[in-house]
Amino acid sequence: MKAIILAGGGGTRLWPVSRSIRPKQVVSVIGSTTLLAATFARLRKGFAAKDILVSTSEENREAVRVALPALPPANLIAEPCRRETAAAIGFALAHIARRAPDETFVTINADAYVRDVPAYHRAIRAAEAAVLAKPDRTALVGIEPTYPETGYGYMKIGRRLRLAGAGEAYEVERFVEKPDLVTAARYFQEGGYLWNPTLVVGKVRHFLGLYDKHLPEHAARLKAIAAALGRPGAEQVIRRQFSRIPPVSIDYGILEKESGLMAVKAEFGWADVGNWRTVREILARKPDDNVVRGLHVGVDSNRNLIVSSSGKLVATAGVSDMVIVETADAILVCPQDRAHDVKKLVATIKGKRGLRKYL
Structure with a gap:
């Protein structure tokens, strides 16, 4: 086979x-x-x-x-x-x-x-x-x-x-x-x-x-x-x-x-593993956990996915059920229940003159 x-x-x-x-x-x-x-x-x-x-x-x-x-x-x-x-x-x-x-x-x-x-x-x-x-x-x-x-x-x-x-x-x-x-x-x-x-x-x-x-x-x-x-x-x-x-x-x-x-x-x-919401669901140990890859400090912040690959500190206050993904040249912020719309966002960026380098 x-x-x-x-x-x-x-x-x-x-x-x-x-x-x-x-x-x-x-x-x-x-x-x-x-x-x-x-x-x-x-x-x-x-x-x-x-x-x-x-x-x-x-x-x-x-x-x-x-x-x-x-x-x-x-x-x-x-x-x-x-x-x-x-x-x-x-x-x-x-x-x-x-x-x-x-x-x-x-x-x-x-x-x-x-x-x-x-x-x-x-x-x-x-x-x-x-x-x-x-x-x-x-x-x-x-x-x-x-x-x-x-x-x-x-x-x-x-x-x-x-x-x-x-x-x-x-x-x-x-x-x-x-x-x-x-x-x-x-x-x-x-x-x-x-x-x-x-x-x-x-x-x-x-x-x-x-x-x-x-x-x-x-x-x-x-x-x-x-x-x-x-x-x-x-x-x-x-x-x-x-x-x-x-x-x-x-x-x-x-x-x-x-x-x-x-x-x-x-x-x-x-x-x-099709969107950021799924990533959080796979990695979360408890339902209310933040899933963090990188450096994060939060106050009253729950059930978030926070990814920081550039070494910057990501700080949140009163933020829940969000996706925050930070790289060297771009930042994504969206509610987890809109994670499927990132594909539309990328299509929008693709249509903007001068922004293709971010794709």
């Missing part, structure tokens, strides 16, 4: 620590190591280094190489430009298919937090068992929702499947990516839905066939890329073909459209 770490995102919700040149995957956000290094180390508990691939952007290739010295150089797959996760996964699968088209694979987000690593690997292997039992289908690991979240994909589970080694496996009746808040609240209230933490398990050949079925333009360009791999002029072909792939996520492009999905229900203390 091959593990594909997806490390090509921009991580804009964790600005100003996460920047275009050094996105969140290759900076320290949780603990002293980078999210990418933590993900790689976690996978090494169940995979050999030769069976782990990392998909990233060309501009972040060197940062990934430095962060993962144990990764075989041939397993670092750099996309010439960002074209979302359907293109990234297809590109990685094209590399695997050259030598092992009948191999199984799992996709892994580089920015996830996992508390129970043994349970995590059991879940991956259970999903693999489901795929080995039904090789013409794709399995998704599913997490029980804990609140109405609009940033994840939801699977409506149906009939229980009795498959050897697959644990608690189900038919997926439908997959819905990033529902609005009203819909997410309804799913949470009704029950019978699982979150998809982008743990997708399948057979390489079969999953590439889903591109023919649901994303024919992706499929055509990925085939042209696959035919060029290892040949003279491959770099030019890859750059030309990849840049013309429409940007679409694997969730919208394939998972929402595919009717043959299976879900394997699991619990391993998963969290998506």
Whole structure:
């Protein structure tokens, strides 16, 4: 089985620590190591280094190489430009298919937090068992929702499947990516839905066939890329073909459209390190604690996340439930319940003349 770490995102919700040149995957956000290094180390508990691939952007290739010295150089797959996760996964699968088209694979987000690593690997292997039992289908690991979240994909589970080694496996009746808040609240209230933490398990050949079925333009360009791999002029072909792939996520492009999905229900203390509010929730030891990285003095200040990387003292009075992140050249201040809006803030900065250097 091959593990594909997806490390090509921009991580804009964790600005100003996460920047275009050094996105969140290759900076320290949780603990002293980078999210990418933590993900790689976690996978090494169940995979050999030769069976782990990392998909990233060309501009972040060197940062990934430095962060993962144990990764075989041939397993670092750099996309010439960002074209979302359907293109990234297809590109990685094209590399695997050259030598092992009948191999199984799992996709892994580089920015996830996992508390129970043994349970995590059991879940991956259970999903693999489901795929080995039904090789013409794709399995998704599913997490029980804990609140109405609009940033994840939801699977409506149906009939229980009795498959050897697959644990608690189900038919997926439908997959819905990033529902609005009203819909997410309804799913949470009704029950019978699982979150998809982008743990997708399948057979390489079969999953590439889903591109023919649901994303024919992706499929055509990925085939042209696959035919060029290892040949003279491959770099030019890859750059030309990849840049013309429409940007679409694997969730919208394939998972929402595919009717043959299976879900394997699991619990391993998963969290998506997608914004500063999540960072505080992961690191807080008690509900009212301030989470502080750096130097802070506070009076009547509770439940804040305070990150200061420049050595400056951050002082607060009467401040609660806030995110305060200070770097050498930028300061972010926002309520925790607006942490998802940091992405919009970054887009606003991007549109301001003279401010791109802060991205």
